[in-house]
Amino acid sequence: MSIDVGNGPRFPMGKPVITPGAQAALDATGMSGMLLLARHIRGDWGDLGVEDMTANELALLTGARLLSSFDLPDGKSKVWIITEADRSVTTILLPDEY
Template identity: 60%
Template sequence: MMIRQNQRSFTAGQIMATSDVLQQIPEYEVQRALARHLSGDWGDCCLEDSGANEEALQSGGRLFSVYHTADGIKFWIITEADRSATTVLLPENY
């Protein structure tokens, strides 16, 4: 998947989700979070991880975002450093 290029956008590679995500999180919430992640909105991650993501956009490192559903379920989105894959997962799936 490729999105419109700007200074914060990047290629997602193959997008995958764990079975727990597919069972517990509505698809529209996953899609909304993916759009945020791919536009450089790191969600609720800490300042340290947010800073690391900003550096990774330049250096090609791993990108990590944290989101919460309307029901309060925490989930992560991780894009690999080589941009070959982006995975949506629950913290306990890591």
């Protein structure tokens, strides 16, 4: 499923935060958390299945929580980015930290 993400943000992200585990995983792979945040707020949901992408598109209309998942370059790690339903906080975390 390809979504036209355009150039600008599709929703407010609120305060960005990152867990220590996610920061360590990003540092270890040389991946930029800011780049992933930018993709997330533009509606690039990363490595999600069609069902989860569709849920995010609906969440944009209904004000529900948003989730992106990004596989990291090491081929074994991933991070999630979750924006709360009230759009007050967006958190980068490891899936096992959820």
